[in-house]
Every structure is written in C-alpha cells, then in structure tokens.
Amino acid sequence: MxxxxxxxxxxxxxxxxxxxxxxxxxxxxxxxxxxxxxxxxxxxxxxxxxxxxxxxxxxxxxxxxxxxxxxxxxxxxxxxxxxxxxxxxxxxxxxxxxxxxxxxxxxxxxxxxxxxxxxxxxxxxxxxxxxxxxxxxxxxxxxxxxxxxxxxxxxxxxxxxxxxxxxxxNVPGPFLQRTHRRCATGETQPMSRWLSRLVFDEGDTRLVQYIDLLDWALDDLELSSDEQTYLNYSAEELGLRPDEVERAHELYFLSMIAGAEKDGVITQQEHADLTAVASALGISTDRVPKPSASAHDSQDLVLGSAICFTGNYIGTDGRRLSKAELESMATQSGFTVVANVTKSKCDCVVAVDPNSSSGKAKRARDYGKPIVAAERFLEIVMQVNA
DNA sequence: GGGGATGCGTCGCAGACTGA
DNA sequence: TCAGTCTGCGACGCATCCCC
Known part of the structure; x- marks a missing residue:
C-alpha cells in the first residue's frame, strides 16, 4: 500500500x-x-x-x-x-x-x-x-x-x-485517490464545520487513531474501495480486532448524531448525510434520527457562527426588518455579525432569498460558504429566545 | 523584492423611498 | 408624477501582511 x-x-x-x-x-x-x-x-x-x-x-x-x-x-x-x-x-x-x-x-x-x-x-x-x-x-x-x-x-x-x-x-490530502461528492450546483458539500463539532470520548488511542482516519475517509460521505482497503490495512496495523473496528464505527456514527443534534435540530440535509454515513459503515439506516419537524435545510447555521446579511427582509406582517434590526437580533442570540463575506472571518450568509445573486451571495458561493434563508435565521433566533 | 491572501475605501449604478 | 435623497450592492484599486 x-x-x-x-x-x-x-x-x-x-x-x-x-x-x-x-x-x-x-x-x-x-x-x-x-x-x-x-x-x-x-x-x-x-x-x-x-x-x-x-x-x-x-x-x-x-x-x-x-x-x-x-x-x-x-x-x-x-x-x-x-x-x-x-x-x-x-x-x-x-x-x-x-x-x-x-x-x-x-x-x-x-x-x-x-x-x-x-x-x-x-x-x-x-x-x-x-x-x-x-x-x-x-x-x-x-x-x-x-x-x-x-x-x-x-x-x-x-x-x-x-x-x-x-x-x-479540510481537503483531500495527497494520500489516496478519493471520491469527492458534489451536489447538483457543482459545489462541495459543506461538511467541515459539522465534522469539527465531533468529540470522541474514547480513551483507547488506537481507536481514536482509527476514527481520525475514518473521519478523513468519510468527509465526502462515501467510502471508495481504495479507502476501504486502506482502512482495513490501518486497522490491522493498529492491532484492532473486528469487534473493535465495529466499536469505532459505532462511536463515529454516534458522534455524528451528537454533532447534528447539537443545535437541537436535525435538518433534511443532516438526515441525508447521516444516512449516507450509516450506509457506508454498514450500520442500519433505521437508527438515523428522523429530521426535526420544523427543520429546514439550514446547512451550516450554527450558534456562534460569524454571519453576514444580504437583502431586505419583509416579515409576514408586511413590516420591513432593517439590516440593523437583524444584526441586533443576531448579536443578542449569540451570533457574530460581520460586514463582509471573507474567507476567514465569515462562516455563513443569511439571505432573504438563498438563491440571491447579490455580490455577497456570489462571494459566499465562490468561497463555499453556506447561504441560509432569513426565515430559518429568524426561526433559530426565536428558539434561542424562547 | 515575489506571490498570494485579505481588508478597506471609493465610486457609480439601480432601486426604493419621500415630499412637493 | 417628478426630482431629490438614501441605501445596498458590485467593481475596482490600493494597502497591508507574511514568509526569506
């Protein structure tokens, strides 16, 4: 190998x-x-x-x-x-x-x-x-x-x-020819932030090493035959028995569920991703939690994220919410508001229309940043302040 | 001084808003 | 209805930073 x-x-x-x-x-x-x-x-x-x-x-x-x-x-x-x-x-x-x-x-x-x-x-x-x-x-x-x-x-x-x-x-390294799933728009799945929430509460360093490799292999949600071969090889080299490998897969799967549930919501996208991971790991997809009833596809809008607003939002009562009002709500709810979409200081763009072609939205797509609907943002703000 | 990334300021355009 | 004003946005250029 x-x-x-x-x-x-x-x-x-x-x-x-x-x-x-x-x-x-x-x-x-x-x-x-x-x-x-x-x-x-x-x-x-x-x-x-x-x-x-x-x-x-x-x-x-x-x-x-x-x-x-x-x-x-x-x-x-x-x-x-x-x-x-x-x-x-x-x-x-x-x-x-x-x-x-x-x-x-x-x-x-x-x-x-x-x-x-x-x-x-x-x-x-x-x-x-x-x-x-x-x-x-x-x-x-x-x-x-x-x-x-x-x-x-x-x-x-x-x-x-x-x-x-x-x-x-955060990127495919020089190690293997990996599969790299792309969504319909041609953009890469925004998995890195979600994966970064994972915590492995495990004392066995061999298992942790194996989980690291698993994490690397699975951040495109698929296990290619090369990746599977490499994981088998690594498990053998780490001296992991089949039951320990199974336990590592179980730990990884449970950690992903915990990561997805951290904001209290399982979105459709998270449900689809968890299902893909379960399939790749040979775990029954019945064990994947159902999407939350109110969950929209929030992509990566997580409390604490640095977010940037674009467009003017008109509420259901017809009242226009100014950007200052939205920013104030965001700050009070635990988000960090940034003025511009930049690679390093902006995590997510909140847009009135997620399909917006505004400059900020365009830049967000260029940088692979998620674009979240204003309705979803307000939903999270209401949950936080409830 | 080379190269690349980033942040910031400025300018012009377009649309919304306001008052006469 | 029209003119003036305001606001948001995109495009662009410049400055800065970091490595030796």
Missing part, C-alpha cells in the same frame, strides 16, 4: 530569497502523529551552491554551509518524512513553493496537497502567535525552532477546535 495518513509534517525553510531562482539553505521538520505527539525531528543546513541572500536575516554564513549537503543529497530524507503526512507551516504557501522548486529542479513531482497553514489559523506573525498562545518564543529564523513553534501552535489550536487531522486539513 503506497498511501496512508501518518499525522503531520511541520516544516520551516530558510532560503536565499523569495524568487523562482532562490534556494533553500536550511530546513527544519517536526513530525507529529495524529494525536500531535512529536515522533521525529529533522534539521539540516543545505549548500545552495550560490550566494546565501539575506544573511542578516537567517544568519547562515558561507562557512556554515561549506560542508553541508546539497538539496539533492537530502531530498530523499526530506521526502520520506513528508510522505503520507499533512504538511504544516507558518505561511504554508511560501514553504510549499520553495520545496516544490527544489524538488522540481531534481525532476521530482512534489504534490503535498493543501495542508495546514498556522499563519491562517492565527492571523499573526510567528513570534506574536506564540506569545498570544503563551507558547515559548522561537529562536526566530532558525528552521527547526520555527518548525517546533508552528507545531506547538497546531497542537494548541487544533484540539481546542476539536479537529481531527482530516478536519484540520
């Missing part, structure tokens, strides 16, 4: 600059298992066979790299450590691009998937993020120290968000 998920590879590189022709001069790697435990570290200076660029930043001198290996001499060691792991870095696009350039020079394909960017998670510079999270400040611009700092940030933030590796990664 070529592909599997072994946890995270947190990377940091020091380079000669930003450009297409710049080179990596130092790399630090911290390898974590699926429970964020450090299992290996790797660091090496690299002789770029050219000038070292901003020495005043990375403090690496020609004398230091004179006896260092070139990238092609350490490429295999790096590739083996990154392979089958979710790549993590502070400003991931930069590190990924620099590594890709190095591997491309060797004629090798470098496709680690989208990975996790701790800069995106924190919106702060590395030292500031460490300070904010009460983590030890890194020896900045030392590759391994920065990678360790990024690993600490990941470890600190991910569990607090109850996120498994699959949910953190």
């Amino acid at each position: 070529k592909s599997r998920c072994d946890g995270y590879a947190v990377v940091d590189v020091e380079t000669t600059g930003f450009g297409k022709h710049d080179r990596v001069v130092e790399i630090g790697l911290v390898l974590l298992d699926a429970r964020y435990r450090v299992v290996d570290e790797f660091e090496t200076l690299i002789d770029p066979r050219r000038d070292l660029g901003p020495t005043h930043i990375h403090r690496i001198t020609p004398a230091m790299v004179s006896a260092a290996p070139t990238f092609d001499e350490v490429a295999v060691a790096i590739a083996r450590r990154i392979e089958n792991r979710v790549l993590v870095a502070h400003n991931l696009p930069f590190d990924r691009r620099m590594l890709a350039q190095e591997f491309q020079r060797l004629g090798a394909d470098f496709n680690p998937g989208l990975g996790v960017c701790t800069l995106k998670l924190t919106n702060q510079k590395l030292p500031v993020a460490c300070q904010s999270l009460n983590l030890p400040p890194p020896v900045h611009h030392r590759a391994l120290a920065d990678a360790r700092a990024s690993a600490s940030i990941l470890k600190t933030l991910a569990p607090s968000q109850q996120q498994t590796p699959a949910a953190v990664c």
Whole structure:
C-alpha cells in the first residue's frame, strides 16, 4: 500500500530569497502523529551552491554551509518524512513553493496537497502567535525552532477546535485517490464545520487513531474501495480486532448524531448525510434520527457562527426588518455579525432569498460558504429566545 | 523584492423611498 | 408624477501582511 495518513509534517525553510531562482539553505521538520505527539525531528543546513541572500536575516554564513549537503543529497530524507503526512507551516504557501522548486529542479513531482497553514489559523506573525498562545518564543529564523513553534501552535489550536487531522486539513490530502461528492450546483458539500463539532470520548488511542482516519475517509460521505482497503490495512496495523473496528464505527456514527443534534435540530440535509454515513459503515439506516419537524435545510447555521446579511427582509406582517434590526437580533442570540463575506472571518450568509445573486451571495458561493434563508435565521433566533 | 491572501475605501449604478 | 435623497450592492484599486 503506497498511501496512508501518518499525522503531520511541520516544516520551516530558510532560503536565499523569495524568487523562482532562490534556494533553500536550511530546513527544519517536526513530525507529529495524529494525536500531535512529536515522533521525529529533522534539521539540516543545505549548500545552495550560490550566494546565501539575506544573511542578516537567517544568519547562515558561507562557512556554515561549506560542508553541508546539497538539496539533492537530502531530498530523499526530506521526502520520506513528508510522505503520507499533512504538511504544516507558518505561511504554508511560501514553504510549499520553495520545496516544490527544489524538488522540481531534481525532476521530482512534489504534490503535498493543501495542508495546514498556522499563519491562517492565527492571523499573526510567528513570534506574536506564540506569545498570544503563551507558547515559548522561537529562536526566530532558525528552521527547526520555527518548525517546533508552528507545531506547538497546531497542537494548541487544533484540539481546542476539536479537529481531527482530516478536519484540520479540510481537503483531500495527497494520500489516496478519493471520491469527492458534489451536489447538483457543482459545489462541495459543506461538511467541515459539522465534522469539527465531533468529540470522541474514547480513551483507547488506537481507536481514536482509527476514527481520525475514518473521519478523513468519510468527509465526502462515501467510502471508495481504495479507502476501504486502506482502512482495513490501518486497522490491522493498529492491532484492532473486528469487534473493535465495529466499536469505532459505532462511536463515529454516534458522534455524528451528537454533532447534528447539537443545535437541537436535525435538518433534511443532516438526515441525508447521516444516512449516507450509516450506509457506508454498514450500520442500519433505521437508527438515523428522523429530521426535526420544523427543520429546514439550514446547512451550516450554527450558534456562534460569524454571519453576514444580504437583502431586505419583509416579515409576514408586511413590516420591513432593517439590516440593523437583524444584526441586533443576531448579536443578542449569540451570533457574530460581520460586514463582509471573507474567507476567514465569515462562516455563513443569511439571505432573504438563498438563491440571491447579490455580490455577497456570489462571494459566499465562490468561497463555499453556506447561504441560509432569513426565515430559518429568524426561526433559530426565536428558539434561542424562547 | 515575489506571490498570494485579505481588508478597506471609493465610486457609480439601480432601486426604493419621500415630499412637493 | 417628478426630482431629490438614501441605501445596498458590485467593481475596482490600493494597502497591508507574511514568509526569506
């Protein structure tokens, strides 16, 4: 079996600059298992066979790299450590691009998937993020120290968000050719937020590891034959008996139900998703809770979400509710109101017409954000304030 | 300085509203 | 009915941030 998920590879590189022709001069790697435990570290200076660029930043001198290996001499060691792991870095696009350039020079394909960017998670510079999270400040611009700092940030933030590796990664990784279900509109199912609500109250780390893999394999709600084969392989490697695998499936299914019921409502969409998961896991679909009588398809409108309004809502009494009134109701009910639809600070758009073609609605679709009807929003507000 | 993402401000357009 | 005003929205450009 070529592909599997072994946890995270947190990377940091020091380079000669930003450009297409710049080179990596130092790399630090911290390898974590699926429970964020450090299992290996790797660091090496690299002789770029050219000038070292901003020495005043990375403090690496020609004398230091004179006896260092070139990238092609350490490429295999790096590739083996990154392979089958979710790549993590502070400003991931930069590190990924620099590594890709190095591997491309060797004629090798470098496709680690989208990975996790701790800069995106924190919106702060590395030292500031460490300070904010009460983590030890890194020896900045030392590759391994920065990678360790990024690993600490990941470890600190991910569990607090109850996120498994699959949910953190949020995208198909480089591991398997996966099925990826799309709805009629061509958009991806908005599962990530729902999955992030899951909590597995289980002390057996082998089961938790298996559930992590299950979560990753099932976030498209289907188990392809490759995924099924891989899960069987992983269960065997973890030493799980058939009854323990069954228990893991049961735990996962119950956790999904708990996640779906967390807002007090089982929507039609959640019912359909739970049914799909039950089928994939060989669990009787009779056990899937029926949709709530009042449940509309609320997609991802969850208390605490950051929401943005578009359009003017006319109530059943014919009175127009201003945006200020809607925003006030939202704030009082526990939502966070944002003015604009952005990738990072907006979870959901509340629209008078969910099929709206307003700019905000369009941007929400572009970003894969759910668009919820104003009626559904008001229904939730009334439930909260009842 | 390169590249990419994000946030914010400005401008113009269209529709709704208001008062004469 | 018409003109003026207000509001929401889209488009665009610019600034900022972050990595070395």
